[in-house]
Amino acid sequence: MTDTIRTKTELSELGEFGLIRRLTENIVLKNDSSLKGVGDDCAVLDFKNKKILVTTDLLTEGVHFNLMYVPLRHLGYKAVTVNLSDVYAMNATPRQITVSIAVSAKMSVEALDELYSGIYMACERYGVDLIGGDTTSSLTGLTISVTAIGEADECDIVYRNGAKNTDLLCVTGDLGGAFMGLQLLERENEVFKVNPKMIPQFTGYDYILERQLKPEARKDIPPLFKELGIKPTSMIDISDGLSSEILHLCTQSNVGCRLYEERLHYDNQTKKMAAELNINPLVAALNGGEDYELLFTIPVSDNDKILNHPDITIIGYITDESEGVNLMTAGAGQLIPLQAQGWNPLKKNI
């Protein structure tokens, strides 16, 4: 039995400063641009002649994550990668993050260690420095706020507003997996709530679970663009769902778009889970969100550079604004206007 006993230290034993020290004492700054990290009123950075990219996300318990089935280590990892994804979506390199948390005093120090082990794992994998944050309490659940800071040469930065008529619409990786992973987790959680002795059935679904619980940001794509000699005309990461992101690109670029259902690529596990739950994987791709793949447009003249690249799929093309934003369905080949039915956090808790 002894090996299963886990220490549980109350946060009040450490106090705010003790906790901050514990959570940050092993930080070693990796980037030249990180002059001064945790420990003063501000962090100090130096990007020389580079431009600076800033993005931020706020995650709240019960809305963005459910601690019933999200391990804290994965949550920490994901809180970082979803922010880094926004930096890669500008064709830039993330360098620093700040992490602020508000925790219930009921949470143990060891639980926070778990959360931070995931945060540091992401810092390690993506080469970013944790340079600051705030540690405080909440009357209720856990809240995590992450700000990511990156750098890029001005000429490399890709915005959302540069898509042009006839450009190819491309996406990295496969879609819908994170959403199907979430459906699986929620199903097993419901089963568990009815009968806590039931063992969750996750076999064969490791990929979609990881897509949901521990998503990676497409760190490999900006250097791949360099290698291929491509600069996208517009780019965005897929956090809310393909529909919503395509509409963002089109609205900001004043263009229309035609998306082809038959070009969308799903992992086998996504398809299998979708069949099991009687969900059309198209719905998962369009409206599910959290895939953290990159959606971008390139001039049609760059077609050959990406053709047959295993990580990139051409899923449609940009049209004149007057043609609207439409999905060409597989099979019957109907043209259906795309709607942003992406995740609306403000509707979730009514």
Place this chain on the structure above:
Amino acid sequence: MTDTIRTKTELSELGEFGLIRRLTENIVLKNDSSLKGVGDDCAVLDFKNKKILVTTDLLTEGVHFNLMYVPLRHLGYKAVTVNLSDVYAMNATPRQITVSIAVSAKMSVEALDELYSGIYMACERYGVDLIGGDTTSSLTGLTISVTAIGEADECDIVYRNGAKNTDLLCVTGDLGGAFMGLQLLERENEVFKVNPKMIPQFTGYDYILERQLKPEARKDIPPLFKELGIKPTSMIDISDGLSSEILHLCTQSNVGCRLYEERLHYDNQTKKMAAELNINPLVAALNGGEDYELLFTIPVSDNDKILNHPDITIIGYITDESEGVNLMTAGAGQLIPLQAQGWNPLKKNI
């Protein structure tokens, strides 16, 4: 009666993107360093040859503020100024902020307009640009996360760790006011809970109420240092209370300190409220916090430069580390070791 009817729009009517548009549509970027603000995956900044300062704070309902008596407009204002205070505490100039909020769906759009009117008021007064953020929901109360970004020439930046033996310990403004303002608000709130028909008694206490509800950051101090030809050897802003901040400076600088009770300056309203509530104003100054004044050290040779300056008081001096950090009391003149009894958010909600 008609003029008292207030519109109440549900957040779900606008949705996330509609709400973001409403809250950000009037932004005009003021700083040359703000190349791109709200509306893409990241904001884009350019600080040329300046160093970049980053600081962040997370405020949660019930811990940092009580919406029973804190007007939303003031809360928005304060959420910004407390962050800017950290930038001034590095002797730097804030240029941008990001603001993320998690709100209960019960909150109305008009209430958020109020919150943002305070945020924009602070942006206006301090010349900073709102360049990004995240808008989401929480299952319970309101959470606000603000990150401030500033700039400075490397040679101007003041850290916490440069205080030297014999340096003068100085503070701007007066102390303890914010804490006494909070005591007053809490007292009147208790009275109100017992009898909602009672009219709160705030007459004659406008200054300490404003210190608590709508604190200002010491924007004037970095340029004053330039004007006086001073560069502090160390500096910190007073958010947790004078004791805690002095201990930060001394610990990080490896020095001791002697603080003189009789040198501490209180506003008349602070003294009057303290007398009424039978609280020693010294306790408010040492442990109350939220004064957002600047605490700094200067070489004794700079004494003449600040002597008799109405905004700066010399409250003690730096000693060798071996002498410890002590308060010399007024009257009897006892030497008492200072302890950090500042605000501990992690103990508050046990």
